[in-house]
Amino acid sequence: LTPAAWRVNSMIDSLIKPVLELVRAAGQATLPYWQAGVAVQTKADDSPVTAADIAAHKVLAAGLAALDASIPVLSEEDCAIALSERQQWTRWWLVDPLDGTKEFISGSAEYTVNVALVERGEVVFGVVGVPVTDSVYYGGAAFGAFCRDADGAIRSLQMRTAPQDELVVLASKRHSSPEQEALLQGLAAQFPRLHLLNVGSSLKFCQMAEGAADLYPRLAPTSQWDTAAAQGVLEGAGGQVLNLQGQALTYAAQESYLNPHFIALPQQAPWREQVLASL
Numbered sequence: 001l002t003p004a005a006w007r008v009n010s011m012i013d014s015l016i017k018p019v020l021e022l023v024r025a026a027g028q029a030t031l032p033y034w035q036a037g038v039a040v041q042t043k044a045d046d047s048p049v050t051a052a053d054i055a056a057h058k059v060l061a062a063g064l065a066a067l068d069a070s071i072p073v074l075s076e077e078d079c080a081i082a083l084s085e086r087q088q089w090t091r092w093w094l095v096d097p098l099d100g101t102k103e104f105i106s107g108s109a110e111y112t113v114n115v116a117l118v119e120r121g122e123v124v125f126g127v128v129g130v131p132v133t134d135s136v137y138y139g140g141a142a143f144g145a146f147c148r149d150a151d152g153a154i155r156s157l158q159m160r161t162a163p164q165d166e167l168v169v170l171a172s173k174r175h176s177s178p179e180q181e182a183l184l185q186g187l188a189a190q191f192p193r194l195h196l197l198n199v200g201s202s203l204k205f206c207q208m209a210e211g212a213a214d215l216y217p218r219l220a221p222t223s224q225w226d227t228a229a230a231q232g233v234l235e236g237a238g239g240q241v242l243n244l245q246g247q248a249l250t251y252a253a254q255e256s257y258l259n260p261h262f263i264a265l266p267q268q269a270p271w272r273e274q275v276l277a278s279l
Contacts, residue, residue, distance in 0.1 A: 018067055020138060020148065026057075027129045027130070029055040029058075030056050030111075033050060039051065048102060048105060049101065052098055054097075056097035057078065060095050061095075073093045074225070076223065091118070091120075093117060094116045094224055097113060099114050100201030112202045112230075116232055118228060122250055123140065124140055125138065125142075126230060130206075134150035135147060135148065138232075139157065139234075140235065141235040157209040157211070159237045159238040161268060161270065163270075165193050168213040168215070169216070170208065179261070190274060191271070204216050204264075206230060209233050209239065215264070216264040217262075231249060231264075238266060242276075263276075
C-alpha cells in the first residue's frame, strides 16, 4: 500500500465499527414511532418529516460529532449550510437519518438510516441500516461490501452479472417520470425477459449489492443524502453509479443538493454497453 492508501484504510478501520453502531442506534430511535400513527409535517420542499426523522438525526449528529469533531456533518435534517462554508470541507459525513419517510409513514418496513463518509466529493464508505430487521449494509470501493444481520453474522456481498437475455430492474415505489417510463419501455423491448421490482428507499442499491437485481435507473429527482451511503455499498460489491454522461456520481459541494439523473449497474456485465447506449 502507498502511504496515502494506508492512511485511508486506517481511517476506515477506526471509523467503520462505531458508525455501524451509531446507525443501529439511530434506527432503534425510529422504531417507537413506526406503525404508531406518527404526526407528519411538511418541509419547505413539500417532503414529509416526522418525529422519527428528528430522533434519528439527533442520535447521528451527536454521535458523529463525538466520534471525530473535525469532520462536519451534512444531514437532510440540518442542511442550511452556506455553500461558501461547504466548499472549504475536504471530508464530511453525508447523512439521511430516515430515507423512505413515505414508506415509514405508510407502515412499510422499507425505510433506512444512511451515513456516508465523503472525501473530496467521492464516497469513502457508506452504511445503510434497516431498522425493522436490525440489519446493516456497509461498504466502499476500497474494501468490499458486507451485510450484518440481527444476530451479528456478517456476509460479503457481490453484484451478479445476469444472462444477457434477462434483466431485473429496480424502480422506486413512489417516484417516476416520463423519461424513466420511456427508458423502461425501451429496456423491455431489448430484454424480453425483463423483470421489474418496486422497492422503497436506498434498499434498491442494497438489493443490487446482494445480487438480487441488476439495474436501477433513476430519471427522477433525488438528493445527495438519498444515494451516497448506498452508493458506497454498491461500489464495494462491484457496482457503479453513473450520470447519463457515463461519469461517476459524485458529491462535490454545489448550491443545490439535487443529484443529476443516474443509473446504477455492475462494473462488468455482458449487457452493460447495450443499456448505456439506450440512455
